[in-house]
Amino acid sequence: MPDDQAPRRSRDPEHTRRAILDAAIAEFAEKGFAAARVDDIAARTSTTKRMIYYYFQSKERLFAAVLEEIYGGMRDAERALAPDVLPPAEAMRRLVEATFDHHAAHPEFVRLVSVENILEAKNVAASPAIRGRNAAVIGTLSAVLARGEREGVFRPGIDPLDLHMLISGFCFYRVSNRHTLGAIFGRDLREAEVAAAHRRMAVEMVLRYLAPVSSAK
Amino acid sequence: MPDDQAPRRSRDPEHTRRAILDAAIAEFAEKGFAAARVDDIAARTSTTKRMIYYYFQSKERLFAAVLEEIYGGMRDAERALAPDVLPPAEAMRRLVEATFDHHAAHPEFVRLVSVENILEAKNVAASPAIRGRNAAVIGTLSAVLARGEREGVFRPGIDPLDLHMLISGFCFYRVSNRHTLGAIFGRDLREAEVAAAHRRMAVEMVLRYLAPVSSAK
C-alpha cells in the first residue's frame, strides 16, 4: 500500500474532487455566484481549471454540489443533540444553542444560503436530498414541542415551522447581515462577548415565547 | 410652462435619472450586483446605456445610489409611527408591526440589503447618510424602552440594538430566505394568512421578551 502520511500527489481522484469542492465553497461564499471566478477556484487548489470541468461539468453544477455539501454539514450538527431524554425546556435550550452555534461557526454556510436565495433557490428546489434533510428538523422540533406541551411547560398551538423560523431567523440574520449592521451601528458581531450575549438572548426569547403563562398578550 | 399631463419626452433630466434609478433597483434586486447587466437596466428604461454612465459614472456608483435610495425609503416608514403619546407596549407593538410591514411590502429592499452584505457592506460603510439615518432607529427604540421600564411594563437591562436585531431579524429573514424556506418546507410565505400569523408572532415574541415577569429563565 502507499504511505498514508506523506502527500500521495497525483492520481488521487477523491482528494482532487474534495480540494475543488473546498475551494469552491470558499470562493462562492466570498463572492457570490456570478462574481465567483472558475479560474480563481482553480487557483485556490493545486490542480487546474480543466479538472473542475472534469469533475463538475459546469460552474452551475459545481455550485449545486457546494450547496449539497454545506447543507449536509447541518445534519452533523443536529445529530450531536441530546434527543428525548432531557426535559423539554432543556432540550429546547440545546436546540437553540446548537442552531446558534452552527450559524456562528459557519458563516460560509450562511453566505451560501444567502446567495442561493438571490438565485431564488433553484438549486435547492432541484435537490430532493437537501429538501428532505432539512425538513427533518421540523420533526425534532415538533416532538420536543409536543412533549413540553404535554408536561405543561410549553403552551399549546405552536406551529413547529414558525418556531423554527423564529429560532433560525435571529441566528441567521446576525451572521448574514453582519456587515451592514457593523457598518451602521459600529458593533462587531463577531466579538465573543456580543456573541455570548446573543446566544443567551436567543434561548431566552424562545423559552419566553413558549412559556404557558399568558402575561403578555 | 410645458404641459404636466402629457409625457414631455426628452430633455427631462429629473425624469431620466429617476427612471434609471428605478430600473436599477429592479435589476439589482432581481439578479444581485455581479449578475445585473447595465444593458438590461437600460432596456428597462426608455433611454440608453449612455445615459446611465452620464448620470452615474459606473455600475458601482449606480449601485451605491440605489442603496441610498432604498435605505431612504425606510425613513418614511418610521415617520408614520405614532411617537411618544402611546403607552409603551402599544408603541412597541406598532414599531414591530411597522418593521414587519415594511419588509413584507418591500422585498426589493431586503434583497438589495442581502446583496450589499455579500459585498461586505462597502457601499453602506462609505455612505454617512445611510449610516446616520439608520442609527436613528435605535434612538426611537431606546426611548420607548426607557419609558416602558419606568412604567414597569418592560423589564430593565434591555439593549436597544439587541432588541432591534431581534425584531428585524425575524422580519428580514422570512423575506430574505423566502425561497429556500419555500423550497424546503413547501410553504409560500407570501400568502396573506401566513403573513398575518407571522406578524402577530413577531409582536408577541417581542412583548413576551420584554415582559417583566421572570417566569422563563
Added chain:
DNA sequence: CATGGTTTGTACTCGCTGGTCCGTACAGGC
C-alpha cells in the same frame, strides 16, 4: 439666430471568463 452648455444616441473597443481541444502520464490487466 449665433453660441455654448447640457442632454441624448449610435457604434464601437477590448479585456475578461466560462468552457473546450488536444494531448500526456499513469495504473492495472493480460
Added chain:
DNA sequence: GCCTGTACGGACCAGCGAGTACAAACCATG
C-alpha cells in the same frame, strides 16, 4: 511490453459586457 480507461494539464477560443469616442440634438441665453 502493450493496451485501455481514468486522471490530469496547458493553450486556446468565442462571446459577453462594462465602458467610451464621437457626435448630434436640444434649450436658454444674448
